[in-house]
Amino acid sequence: MAQDIKVTIIDRDNVSHELFAPTDMNMNIMELCKSYDLPVKGECGGMAMCATCQCYLESQTELPEQSDAELDMLDQAFYVKQNSRLGCQIQISDAIDGIILRLAPEID
Numbered sequence: 434m435a436q437d438i439k440v441t442i443i444d445r446d447n448v449s450h451e452l453f454a455p456t457d458m459n460m461n462i463m464e465l466c467k468s469y470d471l472p473v474k475g476e477c478g479g480m481a482m483c484a485t486c487q488c489y490l491e492s493q494t495e496l497p498e499q500s501d502a503e504l505d506m507l508d509q510a511f512y513v514k515q516n517s518r519l520g521c522q523i524q525i526s527d528a529i530d531g532i533i534l535r536l537a538p539e540i541d
Contacts, residue, residue, distance in 0.1 A: 438530035442471055443491065445536050454525045462488065462520035462534065473536065479521035484510035485540075486520035492533035496523060512537045 437453040440462065444450060454465050463486035466473040474485035481502040487510055490496065496518065499507075503522045507513050517537065523529065 436527075438525065438527060440465060440525075440529070441492075441531075441533040442466060442469075442488075443533070443535040444471060445538060456526055458525070460525045462486070462523040462525070464521075465525060466520060466536075471536070472539065473520060474539075475521060477521075481506050481519055481522055484519060487512070487517055487537035488520050488534040489514055489537060490516045490518055490532070491535050492531065494529050494532040496529070510537075511540055 437455055440452045440454050442450045442452060450469065450471065452465055452469050454460060461479060463473055463475040463479055467475055476485045477483040481500065484506050500522065503519050506519060507517050
């Protein structure tokens with residue numbers, strides 16, 4: 434039986450939110466943030482085509498290598514840092530239990 438994992442999201446006001454995510458629903462970080470009404474747009478619906486779910490990895494959590502699509506999108510995005518990732522490309526799994534992510538600034 435699948436268990437929930439803990440995901441910590443630090444919003445743009447520097448407020449930390451502890452979220453609990455099921456590992457058996459094939460969700461990603463962008464979808465999780467939206468389900469908790471955090472300010473993540475996810476305009477492309479999770480296709481790595483908009484960067485409105487960009488976040489910064491703040492924990493030592495090992496993530497899979499970035500796909501070419503994710504790298505290409507981050508190459509065109511604003512506020513990109515060395516630890517930038519697209520939330521839509523981080524799948525909810527036991528492997529990321531305890532991950533800490535910070536939302537990137539929103540583009541006006």
